[in-house]
Amino acid sequence: MIEIVSATRCVECDICVKVCPTNVFDATEHGAPVIARQDDCQTCFLCEIYCPTDALYVAEFAEGPTGITEVEVEERLLFGSYARALGWARGKAGGSQFDPTHRIRVAQ
Amino acid sequence: MPKSQKSASDNLHLQADVLVLGGGPSAAWAAVAAAESGARVALADKGYLGTSGATAPSNTGTWCVPPGDNRHAVVERRWQRTGELADQRWMLRCVDTAYRNLLRLSEWGYPFPSEDDGRLYIANLRGPDYMRFMRRRVLLAGVTVLDHHPALELLSDGDAIVGAGGVARQAGHDWRVDAKAVVLATGGCAFRERILGGTGLTGDGYLMAAEAGASLSGMEFTGKYTLAPYGSSLNKGLPFRWASFHREDGSPILGPTGEPLRNGIGDREDEVARALIDGPVYARLDQAEPALQGWLRQGQPNCFVPYDRAGIDPFSDLFRITLRAEGTVRGTGGIDIVSDDCATGVPGLYVAGDAAGREIMTGAVSGGGAVNSSWALASGWWAGKGASTHAKRRAGKAFRGTVQPLGQAGLRPAATPRADIAAGEVIEAVRNEVTPLDKNFFRSGAGLEKSSERLESVWRDVRDHLRGEGADKVRAREAASIAAAGRWSVASALHRTESRGMHRRTDLPGKSPALAHRLIITGVDAFRIEGTPERPAELAS
Structure with missing residues (x-):
């Protein structure tokens, strides 16, 4: 589930507050959004790819927080890794024209 | 703020x-x-x-x-x-x-x-x-x-x-x-x-x-469940088309013909479900050729997020899996x-x-x-x-x-609202009846009867006493919806006295020709179940 909003990366655009389908974040008066309802996170990773500065990290475990730190996420280059795998960048969609899934369906 | x-x-x-x-x-x-x-x-x-x-x-x-x-x-x-x-x-x-x-x-x-x-x-x-x-x-x-x-x-x-x-x-x-x-x-x-x-x-x-x-x-x-890495949200079966499956002791899970299972999707979910009821199950996507591995990674990037973040190479490492209820x-x-x-x-x-x-x-x-x-x-x-x-x-x-x-349960309870009837507990109680593999993937008349009794009791509390205030209004209504759906599901499953598709009755294996029709359920608190009614083919409201 969602574990990190990086205050150093965040530009306070509040896009995550708007796009999270489960209303996990709250905007704040001065500063980065906060994770207000963590247990509602459905671990869909969509906030990450909509974030224009790769400031969010959703850990793979859906049942509860893992406690991973921002330092580890930075060191393992995990910020923005799902967006890069898709071909999204700076919160903008891209890459679906290169999707090779049709080859998988043939193999199946 | x-x-x-x-x-x-x-x-x-x-x-x-x-x-x-x-x-x-x-x-x-x-x-x-x-x-x-x-x-x-x-x-x-x-x-x-x-x-x-x-x-x-x-x-x-x-x-x-x-x-x-x-x-x-x-x-x-x-x-x-x-x-x-x-x-x-x-x-x-x-x-x-x-x-x-x-x-x-x-x-x-x-x-x-x-x-x-x-x-x-x-x-x-x-x-x-x-x-x-x-x-x-x-x-x-x-x-x-x-x-x-x-x-x-x-x-x-x-x-x-x-x-x-x-x-x-x-x-x-x-x-x-x-x-x-x-x-x-x-x-x-x-x-x-x-x-x-x-x-x-x-x-x-x-x-x-x-x-x-x-x-x-x-x-x-x-009764549809899909494989996912244990604890993850990725209920996407496709990569498991090219996987082997193992028990805790390393022994392979066998398919219906006695050969090790090399495809965990479709009907083969039954074998994985049986093994999961017995204990932890591990998989490895070792049936995927290198070219296919690349296509899977590039074509299904969301499926690989859990592995990459957990530091697992799913093509060579064994990893624990689960079946997610859907x-x-x-x-x-x-x-x-x-x-x-x-x-x-x-x-x-x-x-x-x-x-x-x-x-x-x-x-x-x-x-x-x-x-x-x-x-x-x-x-x-x-x-x-x-x-x-x-x-x-x-x-x-x-x-x-x-x-x-028109809203009733969870919104306008039939009796006095009670603070001790909480949305989260209602949902847990329903989940206990409609998600465990040994109750809902494999079903039995006796098990469904017990689930039905428990769900009726949950439903009475919801109907009579559940209400949320402010932001919890939505949560209460969601809990009421989940309780209603669980109750309808178990009641319909009891009514279908056969096995058909994803409805697997261990006490009644095999299809019954008399039940080759749909079951229609009508009503919220008091409901009735009927076979597919005859109706005009084309009729606008």
Whole structure:
């Protein structure tokens, strides 16, 4: 589930507050959004790819927080890794024209 | 502090011809179709149109059957797998309309990939891109989009459904949209399983429709589960097509012929489920050739997020797996459709996508991603058109009568509200009956009887005492919807005294010819179950 909003990366655009389908974040008066309802996170990773500065990290475990730190996420280059795998960048969609899934369906 | 707060005096009150409830693909297509017919359309979603639902976080195939002589044969072959409950006429019209809408996506400029010969490959939709694209099309069509506006209940003027009301959960005020027709595109019920889309898919539309007098169909078909890395949200079976499976002691899990299992999807889920009831199960995607590994990684990037973040190489490492319950999302139960325009039989109320019963499309077996995706493309279109036509017919009579809100359980309890009846505990109690593999993947009459007793007790508390205040209004209503769906599911499963498709009765293996029909359930507190009724083939509301 969602574990990190990086205050150093965040530009306070509040896009995550708007796009999270489960209303996990709250905007704040001065500063980065906060994770207000963590247990509602459905671990869909969509906030990450909509974030224009790769400031969010959703850990793979859906049942509860893992406690991973921002330092580890930075060191393992995990910020923005799902967006890069898709071909999204700076919160903008891209890459679906290169999707090779049709080859998988043939193999199946 | 939230940035915007509104007082009760800021409540939102709109009028529209058609109101669409939901934010997934069928909601988007319904809104576009209704707007194209000239209707003023509002769309209210619990979350955000573009990220809500099971499609947006996924990468889904479609059931894409181009026109031609072969189409009847393709449909016939697929029908053979549906446990005799699907309807080939619906299957044919679905592939026809879905194909036309896939072409429409291509004309609008959706970035489909190309095949080797340069032709666009339109049979696959990447969820995040598809739903972001659909949001833009909905806005371009002039639809008023209300994100984070969960609906709590439908409104009736005594003759027809005339709108819905709910709360604007970020702004903190109530909303009401008066409409000449309403499309329920609220998705299925995932019973709060932690799967992609699962938080919002609480079956809200089922309860709203049933309160209005609509029936549900196929609620016993909630026995679909999909493999996922243990503890993850990735209920995507495709990579497990090329996997081996092992018990804790390393011994391989065997298939029905005694050979080690090398494909864990489809019917083979039964073997994995049996092993998982006994103890932990591990898998390795070691049946995938290197080229396929690359395509899987590039084509299904969401499936690899859990492995990459957990530091696992799924092609060489053993990793623990689970089967995630998928309720009616990949099950087939939902609101019964009574005519070709996706009407529910309640005047002014239409249904699309996973909110609708999909037995007519895929019977007793799961439609998986592909059939459900095409169903959303087609049923959204029909429901949007149907609602728009109804709105035009009703133009003179609209917005005149006295409006009654229809919400009961979780909103207006029958007796005194009690603070000790909490939404979270209700949901846990329901989950305990409808998600464990040994109760719901493999079912038995005795087990279902016990579950039924417990769910009746949960339901009585919900009906009589559950109510949330403020932000918890939505949570209470979601819990009531989950409780209602669980109760309908177990009751229908008890009624189906046989095994068929994903309904596996260990005490009654094998199909019963006498039950080769759908089960229709009607009523909320007191309900009745009937075999598929005879009805006119074509009848608009």
